[in-house]
Amino acid sequence: MDIRGQDFFTLQDFSFEEIHYMLDIASDLKKMYLRGESSEILNGKTLAMIFEKSSTRTRVSFEVAMRQLGGYALFLGAKDLQLGRGETIPDTARTLARYVDGIMARVYSHEDLLDLADFSQVPVINGLSDLFHPCQILADLLTIKEKRKNFENLKISYVGDGNNVCNSLLIGCSKLGINISVGCPENYEPLEDVIDLAKDNARIFDSEVQIVHDPQDAVLDADVVYTDTFISMGQEAEAEERMEVFPPFQVNQELLNNALINVIVMHCLPAHRGQEITDEVIDGPNSVVWDQAENRLHAQKAILTLLL
Ligand code: CP
Numbered sequence: 001m002d003i004r005g006q007d008f009f010t011l012q013d014f015s016f017e018e019i020h021y022m023l024d025i026a027s028d029l030k031k032m033y034l035r036g037e038s039s040e041i042l043n044g045k046t047l048a049m050i051f052e053k054s055s056t057r058t059r060v061s062f063e064v065a066m067r068q069l070g071g072y073a074l075f076l077g078a079k080d081l082q083l084g085r086g087e088t089i090p091d092t093a094r095t096l097a098r099y100v101d102g103i104m105a106r107v108y109s110h111e112d113l114l115d116l117a118d119f120s121q122v123p124v125i126n127g128l129s130d131l132f133h134p135c136q137i138l139a140d141l142l143t144i145k146e147k148r149k150n151f152e153n154l155k156i157s158y159v160g161d162g163n164n165v166c167n168s169l170l171i172g173c174s175k176l177g178i179n180i181s182v183g184c185p186e187n188y189e190p191l192e193d194v195i196d197l198a199k200d201n202a203r204i205f206d207s208e209v210q211i212v213h214d215p216q217d218a219v220l221d222a223d224v225v226y227t228d229t230f231i232s233m234g235q236e237a238e239a240e241e242r243m244e245v246f247p248p249f250q251v252n253q254e255l256l257n258n259a260l261i262n263v264i265v266m267h268c269l270p271a272h273r274g275q276e277i278t279d280e281v282i283d284g285p286n287s288v289v290w291d292q293a294e295n296r297l298h299a300q301k302a303i304l305t306l307l308l
């Protein structure tokens with residue numbers, strides 16, 4: 001399976017087999033790393049990392065992944081580049097492509113990623129846009145696979161805002177035939193186009209994609225309960241109105257009581273403790289959030305290895 005040179009905008013661009021292949025490579029690289037074996041597979045390769053927004057996990061895991069695979073990563077804050085003074089995205093892309101082997105970018109507008117890719121000959125990786133967060137979801141699928149051994153007959157429930165993480169979870173789950181139920185307030189649903197894509201994907205496996213407005217319905221008998229912030233980066237101006245609508249969608253012990261007893265609780269992080277999730281739950285026995293964060297490193301090693 002050869003996906004070398006491809007961009008990584010959304011998991012929708014990859015087949016069932018390709019996603020499984022990425023997960024297998026991620027598992028293998030993780031096992032090698034845990035055995036203390038090093039791989040220099042990206043020796044001589046450089047990744048440019050453009051950040052328009054803050055990041056802890058994405059920045060550090062990409063940088064460490066490149067380093068551990070023998071390559072090099074450059075952190076480029078968008079404001080520090082000439083981009084911040086008005087140089088265009090096409091000109092930035094044309095320039096960077098002359099120096100580096102791949103570009104990872106965290107942007108506000110998904111369109112900007114597409115522009116970066118249109119004007120550079122190197123793979124462009126989505127490190128989070130307003131629409132999608134595919135690197136996160138690949139790591140999440142790896143985590144679910146480790147905890148549950150396979151994806152058969154699973155129900156994942158996402159509770160909260162129908163945002164970039166939710167969009168990508170819908171795509172990732174439906175591509176692999178995992179049942180997914182989203183519980184979100186009215187007017188905060190995931191994108192209509194994404195729901196349609198997910199339903200089309202799910203039809204192939206006869207799996208379910210459900211969007212409901214009652215969090216208890218969403219988590220009923222769920223194997224996995226997933227949440228994310230109620231206020232994504234760039235939505236700070238909506239904080240007040242969102243905080244009126246979202247509290248019933250908090251993942252707390254009472255809500256979890258509706259899920260399966262061995263439910264695993266996931267959060268892409270950063271968490272806003274006391275808002276979308278309680279301390280009791282995120283620090284509790286069902287939470288796998290730190291394993292999930294760790295898997296960003298291993299999943300991204302697979303992405304980098306396969307694309308670069
Ligand atoms: N989950 C995630 O992408 O975290 P960061 O914003 O810290 O990169």
Ligand code: NVA
Binds near residue numbers: 229268269
């Ligand atoms: N939905 C969040 C994810 C952060 C990793 C945001 O876009 O801010």
